Amino acid sequence: MLKTRIITALILAPIAIGGIFFLPPAGFALFTGVVITLGAWEWANMAGIENQPGRIGYALAMAVLLFAIKSVPAAAALLVAVAWWLAGFWLVRRYPEGSGSWGSVPVRALMGVLVLVPAWVGLNHLRAGTLEFGVFSNSLLAILYVLLVVWVADIGAYFAGRAFGKAKLAPRVSPGKSWAGVWGGQVAVALLAMAAGFVAQATMADALLLIVASLATGMVSVLGDLFESMLKRFRGIKDSSQLLPGHGGIMDRIDSLTAAIPVFALIITLLGWLAAGSGTL
Numbered sequence: 001m002l003k004t005r006i007i008t009a010l011i012l013a014p015i016a017i018g019g020i021f022f023l024p025p026a027g028f029a030l031f032t033g034v035v036i037t038l039g040a041w042e043w044a045n046m047a048g049i050e051n052q053p054g055r056i057g058y059a060l061a062m063a064v065l066l067f068a069i070k071s072v073p074a075a076a077a078l079l080v081a082v083a084w085w086l087a088g089f090w091l092v093r094r095y096p097e098g099s100g101s102w103g104s105v106p107v108r109a110l111m112g113v114l115v116l117v118p119a120w121v122g123l124n125h126l127r128a129g130t131l132e133f134g135v136f137s138n139s140l141l142a143i144l145y146v147l148l149v150v151w152v153a154d155i156g157a158y159f160a161g162r163a164f165g166k167a168k169l170a171p172r173v174s175p176g177k178s179w180a181g182v183w184g185g186q187v188a189v190a191l192l193a194m195a196a197g198f199v200a201q202a203t204m205a206d207a208l209l210l211i212v213a214s215l216a217t218g219m220v221s222v223l224g225d226l227f228e229s230m231l232k233r234f235r236g237i238k239d240s241s242q243l244l245p246g247h248g249g250i251m252d253r254i255d256s257l258t259a260a261i262p263v264f265a266l267i268i269t270l271l272g273w274l275a276a277g278s279g280t281l
Helices: 002-021 025-047 052-071 074-094 105-128 139-164 179-199 204-235 250-270
Strands: 168-170 174-178
Touching: 002 025, 002 139, 025 052, 025 105, 025 204, 025 250, 052 105, 074 105, 074 204, 074 250, 105 139, 105 204, 105 250, 139 174, 139 179, 139 204, 139 250, 168 179, 168 204, 174 179, 174 204, 179 204, 204 250
Parallel strands: none
Antiparallel strands: 168 174
16 A cells, blocks of 8 residues: 555656646646546545536536636635635534535535635636745745645644644544644644745744734645545545545545635735736636
8 A cells, every 4th residue: 555655646746746836827727627627526426426427527517617717806716715614614513413404415516616616716816826925926936835834734733643632623524633633733834934934034024924824724724624524424435536546536635725725815815915917817
């Protein structure tokens, strides 16, 4: 299993790096759209659509939707995402209570739209925008930073959870996660934000705001992970798919990012650090 995981990672890493950091905006939109479409194919199964024609149809509908919303102001989609994740927090907190209200296939399919579409919008909003934070001006750095926030939060949570993880975070959703892991991840994210503010030569005010924005992003990334875990537990499956040998599925790798990206993109837009020329994708 470890060998399989390593081989898969070695194959995927250059593809991901090239797709994210070396493609022009149009190529980036297409690349990320393919990833979201594959994620939609997996989400269809979590929504309860078990037959392949149905899952493929859902994925294709998602791809069409991504193309159709290109003229929608990014800020509007990002605001919808924030509202959605507030609702998602309530659903995760109550689980399994309340699952009767969202357990139908159509509602879970709609959830996929609310999770995946804003993530794609947020990524492309970051890619197309102009970054103005300290000496940083390349918007690709904003994408790199939000990826680092999620990864650092996950790493910090892993080590803190192993060392101090007695109080469970959401045992009915994901028994392995602990409050110690959450706080450990937040400490790691705060340190990352302080380092980024220093490297960017940001003002004290901007550096403090970056810490707050990063902590909010790190916290919501935990919610993204928990939400997918809730859907999989409700559906009775362990992984979103087996598309990535040794790693599960696409959604198993991007669940935290689907929540973190739109929230981070909206925050830095409202703070005036990210300016988009047209305001649309």
